[in-house]
Amino acid sequence: MLRKLCFLACVFVALAAGLVGQAADKKKAPAATAPEPLIKGALRHTVIAADGSKGKVFKISPEGKIVWEFKAPRCHDAWMLDNGNVLATYRGGVIEISPKKKIVWKYEVKGEVHAVQRLSDGNTLVGDPARGRLIEVNKDGKIVKEVKMTFKVGGHGMMRHARKLKNGNYLVAHHKNKVIREYKPDGKVVMEIKTEAPAFAAVRLASGNTMCSEWFRIKEVDPKGKVVWSMTKKEIVEQLTPGGKEVEKGEALMTGIQMLSNGNIAIANYFGHGKGARGAVLFEVTRDKKVVWQYTNKKDTGGVMGVHIVDAKKPHLR
Secondary structure (H helix, E strand, C coil): CHHHHHHHHHHHHHHHHHHHHHHHHHHHCCCCCCCCCCEEECCCCCEEEEECCCCEEEEECCCCCEEEEEECCCCCCEEECCCCCEEEEECCEEEEECCCCCEEEEEECCCCCCCEEECCCCCEEEEEHHHCEEEEECCCCCEEEEEECCCCCCHHHCCCCEEECCCCCEEEEECCCCEEEEECCCCCEEEEEECCCCEEEEEECCCCCEEEEECCEEEEECCCCCEEEEEEHHHHHHHHCHHHCCCCHHHCEEEEEEECCCCCEEEEEECCCCCCCCCCCEEEECCCCCEEEEECCCCCCCCEEEEEECCCCCCCEC
C-alpha cells in the first residue's frame, strides 16, 4: 500500500511540474502579430475595381474582402450596371458579366481596350486605341458611331479612360500624349488640358470644371484652363505609406477616379508594373486632402486602374 501511495505521489509531482513548465513556455512565447487590416479608415461602400496587373475585375465589401472576381486580362475600366452585371474591358474587347460569372454580352476588337461606358440609350462606348478612335456599339455588336481622335503617340500609350458627356461630346485622356481633350462627335477638339505626367482619367463636374488624374497628381481645372485644386503625389504618399516616405517609384501613380456626391474623390493607384510594396491600391480623399479610407491588399491585387463605388444613395460621377 505504501509503495502504491509513493508511486501516485511521484506521478502527481511530475504532472504538476509539466503543467508549470507549459505555463512558463506560454509566458515566454511571443504574442502573434495581428494582420494588417485590409481597410484603414472608414469604407462604407461596395467597390468595383479594374486590376490591370492581376488581369481581373473584382468587388470588395466594406470590410475589404474580395467577394467576387472575374478574369479579364489587362482590365483598365469597369462598371457595375443597374441590372447588377459588371461591364469591363480586357485585352481584346469588352465583356458584360452576370453575378453568377456568366458572360452575357461581348464585343471584340484586335488589340487593347482601355475604356468602356454603357450609355443611356443602351449602346456601349468603347475606346479603340489601336485604330485611334472611339466607337459606339449597339447590343447586336454593330458600330453605330465612330469618332476619330487627334494624337501624336499611338497604340498602347494613345489613351486611357474616355467618357461621353451629357452634351454629347467625348472626354478622352491621351496617356503618353500628356493631354486631356474634349471632342465633338465629328472629331473636332473643343478643349485641351495639358498634364505634366501621363494622363489617365477625366470627369466633367456639374460646375463645368474637369477633375483629372495623371500619374503623379490629381487636379481640378476650370473651363479656362486654370487649376483650382490639386493634390500632389507627395501629399498622397505622406498619408499612404508608413513614415510618409517614398520607398519605390510605384508608391502613387494615379489612375481611375470617381467623384463622390459629398465632394470627395475615390482614386485607383497603379504601382508601376508591380513596384511598390507599400501603400494603397484604392483610397478616398476629401477636398481638405485627407485620406478617408485606403485599401491596402497588395497580396491579392496589383496595379488597379479603375474604381467604381456602386451602392451610394446619390449617383457618383466617373
